[in-house]
Amino acid sequence: xxxxxxxxxxxxxxxxxxxxxxxxxxxxxxxxxxxxxxxxxxxxxxxxxxxxxxxxxxxxxxxxxxxxxxxxxxxxxxxxxxxxxxxxxxxxxxxxxxxxxxxxxxxxxx
Amino acid sequence: xxxxxxxxxxxxxxxxxxxxxxxxxxxxxxxxxxxxxxxxxxxxxxxxxxxxxxxxxxxxxxxxxxxxxxxxxxxxxxxxxxxxxxxxxxxxxxxxxxxxxxxxxxxxxxxxx
Numbered sequence: 001x002x003x004x005x006x007x008x009x010x011x012x013x014x015x016x017x018x019x020x021x022x023x024x025x026x027x028x029x030x031x032x033x034x035x036x037x038x039x040x041x042x043x044x045x046x047x048x049x050x051x052x053x054x055x056x057x058x059x060x061x062x063x064x065x066x067x068x069x070x071x072x073x074x075x076x077x078x079x080x081x082x083x084x085x086x087x088x089x090x091x092x093x094x095x096x097x098x099x100x101x102x103x104x105x106x107x108x109x110x
Numbered sequence: 111x112x113x114x115x116x117x118x119x120x121x122x123x124x125x126x127x128x129x130x131x132x133x134x135x136x137x138x139x140x141x142x143x144x145x146x147x148x149x150x151x152x153x154x155x156x157x158x159x160x161x162x163x164x165x166x167x168x169x170x171x172x173x174x175x176x177x178x179x180x181x182x183x184x185x186x187x188x189x190x191x192x193x194x195x196x197x198x199x200x201x202x203x204x205x206x207x208x209x210x211x212x213x214x215x216x217x218x219x220x221x222x223x
Contacts, residue, residue: 002153030209041200041214042154049209087154091209097169098212100154 001025003090005101012078012108020073020104022088031064031071032089032098035082042087045073078108112137116201116215124223129174129188131218133201136182141203143184144212145176148198160184161206196222 003024010018022031030049034042046055048064048071055062059076071090075082085105089098116133123129135141145157156169158176166176173192177185184201198219202212 032209032211041217044211044213047209047211089212094209097156097159099156102153 002099003088003101005086005088005104007104008102009105010107012075012106014080014108014110015077016108018075018078018106020075020086020088020106022071022073022090022101024069024090024092026069026092028064028066028069028071028090029093029096030091031062032091033062033071033073034087034089034100035084036087036103037084075106078106080108080110082106083108112203112213114201114203114213114215116218118218119216120219120221122221122223123191125193126190129186129191129195129220131186131199131201131220133184133186133215134182135203138203138205139181140206141182142206142210143178144202144204145184145186146200146202146214148200150197154200158186191222193222196220 003022006021012018032047033045035045036042046057053064062073064071085103087103088101091098113136143160146154147157148154158168160166160178163178174188198217200217201215204210204212
């Protein structure tokens, strides 16, 4: 079953913040986050392996709430380069395949 | 460092023609390999994955097939393409161990006429 991402799309002005959520109907083993710019391949951002784990990459960070079966990606003080489609990928058990969500389109305007 | 190569970058094929897309990985051994398809504006659909030479698992029934003749080579094929096979095809690799990140090739944009 595919994880559900919300919102499906968001438009920001440069410097604004955004949160993208990824929810699963099943308990999660790990959550991956990727960004895909238009016409390009997805690029790995970060992986969260434990409930309660938080990670950061420049001004992009993520949290993993194991009990809520949810992960959130936080984009702080957004830059034009943050524009693209963000995908979460979930793994339910070690050895299972990664299942991607439908993506969230993020557009940052000057 | 590890690199993944995928070719061709774009391909235009008539309906009913055969297909062969190739992907190779450098700088690592025994990788897991994956083929994904992405329709325009949509998410990533896993087509095949492989944990070793000649070990292929199919996720979606279709007229496509995959082969892994060498440890770091993954090939996507079709004997007769359908219009619905159009899309952006992505090859990816990950280390064998645990829940590891996947790293994608640049993709092949396939248009069927």
